[in-house]
Amino acid sequence: MSRQRAQQLAAEFLGRIDATAWFEVLYAEAGTNYGDVPWADLAPNPNLVDWFIKQDLSGKGKTALVVGCGYGDDAEFLAERGFHVVAFDISSTAISECKRRFLNSQVSYQVVDLLNPPNTWFQSFDFVLESYTLQALAPELRSAAISKISSFIAPSGQVLVIARGREESDDPGKMPYPLTKPDLEQFECLGLSSQLFEDYYDSETPPVRRFRVLYVLSDIT
Numbered sequence: 231m232s233r234q235r236a237q238q239l240a241a242e243f244l245g246r247i248d249a250t251a252w253f254e255v256l257y258a259e260a261g262t263n264y265g266d267v268p269w270a271d272l273a274p275n276p277n278l279v280d281w282f283i284k285q286d287l288s289g290k291g292k293t294a295l296v297v298g299c300g301y302g303d304d305a306e307f308l309a310e311r312g313f314h315v316v317a318f319d320i321s322s323t324a325i326s327e328c329k330r331r332f333l334n335s336q337v338s339y340q341v342v343d344l345l346n347p348p349n350t351w352f353q354s355f356d357f358v359l360e361s362y363t364l365q366a367l368a369p370e371l372r373s374a375a376i377s378k379i380s381s382f383i384a385p386s387g388q389v390l391v392i393a394r395g396r397e398e399s400d401d402p403g404k405m406p407y408p409l410t411k412p413d414l415e416q417f418e419c420l421g422l423s424s425q426l427f428e429d430y431y432d433s434e435t436p437p438v439r440r441f442r443v444l445y446v447l448s449d450i451t
């Protein structure tokens with residue numbers, strides 16, 4: 231039922247001025263019933279964990295930003311890897327739950343709209359994680375969202391994008407809307423370079439096609 235409710239809300243808010251306000255409605259309705267939020271696994275995204283294990287990366291001395299952090303599990307994972315983490319969500323309820331779940335967290339949790347972020351975040355982060363946010367947004371908001379995400383990356387910094395994937399000829403269906411490879415090309419149009427593009431099926435039942443892409447902003451100084 232949780233996915234059906236999320237899809238219902240996403241459809242209701244399509245085309246509205248406050249097209250992203252449904253996220254707060256969903257989290258507020260869920261309260262502490264975390265299972266009512268369809269992407270809330272209360273554990274780090276396995277597609278993120280798997281990538282870090284393969285790369286054997288440390289975040290010591292580096293800054294990280296988590297886009298659309300939800301209940302905070304990915305942010306806490308990055309903090310455990312040594313990053314100084316800022317994590318944000320448009321939902322004040324989600325951020326309140328992050329702070330309640332992780333009382334002694336070193337993560338800075340903030341209520342922020344991806345489409346209207348602080349100016350101080352421009353090119354401020356060594357690592358940016360975008361996991362499942364783009365696919366939850368209305369398609370007409372995707373370009374603006376990608377532009378904002380790209381702006382957060384410091385010179386020589388990286389952004390890791392994890393999303394459902396599809397072919398252009400496939401029906402996008404309901405939210406979550408799988409991305410196409412041309413959708414992601416905007417990152418490169420904005421000056422980032424693709425270092426890794428993985429197109430694979432995950433271990434869910436049934437398996438879900440995923441794109442996992444690493445982009446880097448070259449330091450031209």
